[in-house]
């Protein structure tokens with residue numbers, strides 16, 4: 001049970017961000033737990049046991065939380081570097097995207113490579129386009145097609161890394177054919193990017 005700014009008790013899944021002190025849903029927040037050696041560990045899946053605190057997955061709220069919110073919540077002086085926390089959390093979101101791509105592949109919910117993606121778009125099966133950051137050439141063309149279909153396009157990883165996830169040498173573009181996976185990927189990609197944005 002958490003209390004909001006007015007001291008009112010709220011049921012789960014609403015939590016208070018220890019950075020900006022605003023109440024938000026559990027899914028909108030990033031959870032941290034304290035490890036046995038008192039380090040803060042990001043828990044983006046909300047699965048680790050132990051006392052946790054919630055922060056918006058943004059650099060501004062992480063920075064604000066290190067100014068006192070974390071220490072107050074864990075009732076001990078915590079010396080933490082918010083940029084390190086942001087980088088740690090960002091890489092957890094990146095791992096999540098990788099995991100989603102691998103499981104979507106296993107479930108045959110991806111179209112892999114330019115030709116398969118074109119085909120999927122023609123058949124209007126595409127929910128999301130994932131394009132490697134270094135996929136030059138036909139990338140813009142595919143992005144335009146996705147935009148014309150009203151589909152989101154996420155830039156993620158490199159051709160080599162996408163290839164490694166999918167058991168190929170290099171993959172420049174992937175279409176996600178499932179809407180649930182597409183929104184989970186979109187969210188995790190945007191959080192990973194926002195947490196390491198240059199100021």
Ligand SMILES: [Zn+2]
Nearest residue numbers: 017020056061
């Ligand atoms: Zn916040």
